[in-house]
Amino acid sequence: MHTPRQGRLDGPVCRIEIFDPWEPALAGVDQYERLEVIYWLHLSRRDLVLQSPANDGNARGTFSIRSPVRPNPLGTSVVKLVRIEGPNLFIQGLDCLDGTPLLDLKPDRALFTPIAPPQDGDFQVAAAVKE
Amino acid sequence: MHTPRQGRLDGPVCRIEIFDPWEPALAGVDQYERLEVIYWLHLSRRDLVLQSPANDGNARGTFSIRSPVRPNPLGTSVVKLVRIEGPNLFIQGLDCLDGTPLLDLKPDRALFTPIAPPQDGDFQVAAAVKE
Numbered sequence: 001m002h003t004p005r006q007g008r009l010d011g012p013v014c015r016i017e018i019f020d021p022w023e024p025a026l027a028g029v030d031q032y033e034r035l036e037v038i039y040w041l042h043l044s045r046r047d048l049v050l051q052s053p054a055n056d057g058n059a060r061g062t063f064s065i066r067s068p069v070r071p072n073p074l075g076t077s078v079v080k081l082v083r084i085e086g087p088n089l090f091i092q093g094l095d096c097l098d099g100t101p102l103l104d105l106k107p108d109r110a111l112f113t114p115i116a117p118p119q120d121g122d123f124q125v126a127a128a129v130k131e
Numbered sequence: 132m133h134t135p136r137q138g139r140l141d142g143p144v145c146r147i148e149i150f151d152p153w154e155p156a157l158a159g160v161d162q163y164e165r166l167e168v169i170y171w172l173h174l175s176r177r178d179l180v181l182q183s184p185a186n187d188g189n190a191r192g193t194f195s196i197r198s199p200v201r202p203n204p205l206g207t208s209v210v211k212l213v214r215i216e217g218p219n220l221f222i223q224g225l226d227c228l229d230g231t232p233l234l235d236l237k238p239d240r241a242l243f244t245p246i247a248p249p250q251d252g253d254f255q256v257a258a259a260v261k262e
Contacts, residue, residue: 022193119136
């Protein structure tokens with residue numbers, strides 16, 4: 001099971017397929033050069049609190065690594081959009097196996113500005129932060 | 132319901148609580164200045180294929196915006212870690228409501244290098260990309 005871990009924007013072109021009735025929800029996605037993709041790592045174990053990815057006896061907390069083995073095996077990638085054809089998105093930078101269920105798709109946070117009018121919370125900052 | 136949309140790294144300090152048995156999975160998280168947080172936007176509608184956040188009659192595809200209204204209402208934030216106290220993480224940059232269920236927590240992709248030995252897929256690039 002070889003997949004480019006963490007993805008790379010010059011990696012192989014992958015295809016994401018959107019099922020009915022959600023194809024029209026792709027309207028406007030082509031405006032964005034990069035997308036955030038969230039998927040369910042369906043073959044992953046979910047029971048390891050500590051793990052040793054390098055198999056070197058050095059145990060690490062599951063939340064301190066990006067291993068696919070986690071209580072909720074959610075993977076996220078920031079991918080480059082190559083093109084959209086109907087319900088199919090062709091993208092680069094994905095790091096999952098063929099057949100992985102897609103959960104969500106949205107513009108990369110760095111490229112997106114909220115469309116609804118500003119609201120109070122948008123401007124709230126910390127008074128002081130004790131590190 | 133006011134929350135700083137999309138979060139901001141100088142925003143209010145928020146608390147994330149990890150429930151048993153997952154507290155030990157935080158081991159090593161304190162090495163990272165920024166974390167990726169994934170949560171379930173439990174109060175969101177899930178049935179809109181098109182939506183108009185500005186209420187201006189301009190309908191947009193759900194996947195072309197970062198609205199909380201989506202088929203799988205998953206929110207992601209990149210947050211700044213302030214400190215960890217037992218099962219509690221204090222962070223800045225979150226954009227969700229109090230009581231939102233946490234699904235996953237991992238180092239920011241930009242700060243993380245895989246720990247397991249390299250594998251073939253890591254080096255695979257596109258031969259040619261037809262845009």
